Amino acid sequence: MKHIQLFYLKQCPFCKKALAYIEEVKRAHPELAALDIELIEESEEPTVAEQYDYYYVPTFYIDGVKVHEGGIYPEEVEPLLRKALDA
Numbered sequence: 001m002k003h004i005q006l007f008y009l010k011q012c013p014f015c016k017k018a019l020a021y022i023e024e025v026k027r028a029h030p031e032l033a034a035l036d037i038e039l040i041e042e043s044e045e046p047t048v049a050e051q052y053d054y055y056y057v058p059t060f061y062i063d064g065v066k067v068h069e070g071g072i073y074p075e076e077v078e079p080l081l082r083k084a085l086d087a
Contacts (some may be wrong), residue, residue, distance in 0.1 A: 002084040004037045005061040007049055014071040018058040021077040032081050 006022075008015035026033045042049035042057065052061065056070035062084050068076065 001035065002063045002086070004035060004081070004084050005040055005052075006037050007040050007042050007052065007054060007059040007061075008057050009043060010041055012057050015058045018072050018077070021072065021074045022081070024074070025078045025081060029078065031085070032078070035081055035084055 006018070008018065022037065026035070040048055052059070052066075054066060054069050058068075058072060059066060059070070060068040060080060062080075067083060068080055072080075
């Protein structure tokens with residue numbers, strides 16, 4: 001399983017939706033429930049966030065590679081999470 005990082009802000013409406021979509025996908029697809037997503041709240045961990053190249057949140061990295069930046073739609077979440085399952 002690949003390492004997933006999600007950079008977000010607590011007050012960001014797009015981030016709140018992304019987190020809800022992730023939970024929905026995990027409930028609907030048990031094989032994805034085991035995925036561990038490292039949540040990084042950028043205002044609480046600025047030194048970590050500064051090490052990555054992104055402008056908008058939510059931003060997803062899988063094994064250190066940016067795979068999505070900015071608002072996300074529900075149908076985009078499952079394929080994104082499945083990338084972390086690929087060997």
